[in-house]
Amino acid sequence: MGKVCDHAGEPAVRKGPWTLEEDIVLVGYISQHGEGSWDNLARAAGLNRNGKSCRLRWLNYLRPGVRRGSITPAEDAVIRELHAALGNKWSKIATHLPGRTDNEIKNYWRTRIQRKTPPPAAKARHQRPYRAPATTRAMAASEGASSSSSSSHDGSAAGDYYWCAKPNRDQQQACFYQDAVAVSDGASAASESQANSAAGDCWYMEANPDQGARYSQKSVAAKKAVGLDGWSASTRQDSSTTAAGDYSYPYCSELDSVADAVKMVDADSFWNVVDNFWGLGDFTGSRRYILNENVS
DNA sequence: AACAACTCCAACCGCTATTCG
C-alpha cells in the first residue's frame, strides 16, 4: 500500500488540506455510489487523493451526522470517564458520543484535558469556532451567533475570505461574498458590509437540477457583461441581489477548475455539501469560507 | 502595529487488524 503516488508520468497524489471542490466531488460520488473500497473510490471519483485521505475526510468531516463545535461539559465528563476506563481507545470512546469522531476526541483530550486546561464551561478565553481545513475553512459563526464577530479574522496572508450568506435551497444558490485580506477585522466582522468589501466581487455557488452545480462571479469591479455560461440570464439576475450595476460572470482560471469539478456532481450532492458545512437547520448567520487561496 | 508565544486541530504517518482470493 501507499505506492500509488510515484509513478512517472502520473501526477503526485495530493496531500494537505482538502479544497471545496474536492469535498464536493467526494460527497457527490459517495452519495451516488456509497462508501468503501477507498482507493478505488478515489480513482473512480477522479480525486487525486489516496484512499486513506478520502476515508478520513469523509468519516471525520463530510459524513452526515458529524457534529461540529465545542465539546460540551456533558461530553467532557463522558470523555473523562471513558478514558479512565478505556485509556486511549478513541474510537471506542467516540461510539459513546454520537456525532463525535475519534480524531476530535483525541485532539480534545490532548489539548484540553491532558494539558490540564479547564473544561469548556470554565474557559473564559475566546471560543474558537469549528475550523475546516485551511483552504476550505468555514469560519463558523456558531457557538452561538454572539461569537461571530469575535471569531473573525482577516489577517491571513493565504488569501481572501469569502462570506457565505445563508444558502437558499429554494433559489438553488449560495452566495459567497469576497473580503480582501486587507479588510480590517472590524469590517469583516460586520456581515452587513460583506457585499461591498474592498474586493467587491461575489462568487455565487449555484445548483441547477438540470446542469449540476457550479460557480459564477458577480464582479462589481469589472462591470461588464460576458457571454452565457450555461445559466439562464434570469437565474443569474435572480441571484444578483446585493448590488447595482452590471455583472460579469467570468470564470477565472482558478475557478474553472472548481467549476469543472463541481459540474461532476448533481444538485443533490451539492446541497449535501452545503448542508454539511453550513447546517441549514441551525444556521444563524453568515459564515466565511475560503474557496480558493489564490483567487484574485 | 508588530512580533512572539501559544493554542488548536486537520491531516498525515506508521502500525496493526481484518478481509479476501
Next chain:
DNA sequence: CCGAATAGCGGTTGGAGTTGT
C-alpha cells in the same frame, strides 16, 4: 495457511489562528 490488499486506529506534526507583550 499464506500473502496481498484494505480498513482502522492511535500518535504526531505543520501551520493557521489567537493571545499576550
